[in-house]
Structure formats: C-alpha cells, structure tokens
Amino acid sequence: MIELVPGDNAVVLFARSDDDLPDPDVVDELRMTAYERAGAADLGASEAAHDLLNLAQVMADGVLGAAAWEGLLATRRFVDRWRASHRSEPLPSAEAATSQALRAADIAGYSVEGEAGVRAATRESNGWSVTVDLSDGRCVRITLDPAGSVADVQRVET
Numbered sequence: 315m316i317e318l319v320p321g322d323n324a325v326v327l328f329a330r331s332d333d334d335l336p337d338p339d340v341v342d343e344l345r346m347t348a349y350e351r352a353g354a355a356d357l358g359a360s361e362a363a364h365d366l367l368n369l370a371q372v373m374a375d376g377v378l379g380a381a382a383w384e385g386l387l388a389t390r391r392f393v394d395r396w397r398a399s400h401r402s403e404p405l406p407s408a409e410a411a412t413s414q415a416l417r418a419a420d421i422a423g424y425s426v427e428g429e430a431g432v433r434a435a436t437r438e439s440n441g442w443s444v445t446v447d448l449s450d451g452r453c454v455r456i457t458l459d460p461a462g463s464v465a466d467v468q469r470v471e472t
Contacts (some may be wrong), residue, residue: 318348339388415444415456418465
C-alpha cells in the first residue's frame, strides 16, 4: 500500500512479488502529485493530476499524453513495466469487484467490518468503481483496474 495523502488517498497494489512494487522515486512522485492536487485544483495540470490519483485507471489503460507525464518519469516507467507484466483476466462480476475493493479498503486502513455497506459497484470502461459507506460514517470510493490488481482508495464526502 502507498499512502498518498494520509487519511484521504491510498493506492493498493496486489503484486506477485516485492520486485513488482514501485521504487521510492515513484512513491515520491505520486505523493507530490497527490499533495498538489489536494492543496489546490489549479496546481499543475489538474486533469493529469486527477488521472494519476486514479492510478488504477491509468495503469489499466495507460492513456495519458506526454505532457501529463512531465516530471513523472519514474512513475511512467513503473506504469509501463506494471502493465507489461500484469496481464490477467478481468474481474468477472460486480461481486468479485466488490470483494477485491473491500479487501483494498481494509488494507488501506478503512474498517469494512460490521455496518459497512456497498453503495454502488459500477463497471467502468477501464475497470470498476465501488463506493462503500463505512460504519463510522465515512465513505470511500475504490477504483480498480479490470483485473483488480491495482486499487485507488479515496475518502469521499458523503
């Protein structure tokens, strides 16, 4: 798990080995982008920053223009390497996506035990989006790549 903005945004990678995980340069770039985006919508290229915060989608489709990757060279290399080595079957159903999303939320520190409830599980063009109401009144949105190998977990306002 990479906590991009403590208490707000984390990325969970379901990697086959530690060698598949990002190096410290990637983590630093992602955190810097996340803080820019959280601090003010007009810092940096907001569309690129938004896409990078939804890392699961970026890793699934890899479609970002060259300008979006400016200053994020380590991250781009990591995403390209991940996409090349993590080709697997897509999650077959909303139930499977929900199960993986709840697992990612739990890893990111959001308790999904007890009264947590799935508000929505939606198939997107490049993966899944699952919104969960937590028992403590908070809400998180988990964006999954098609195979469920990357999850972007964001706390959202209810």
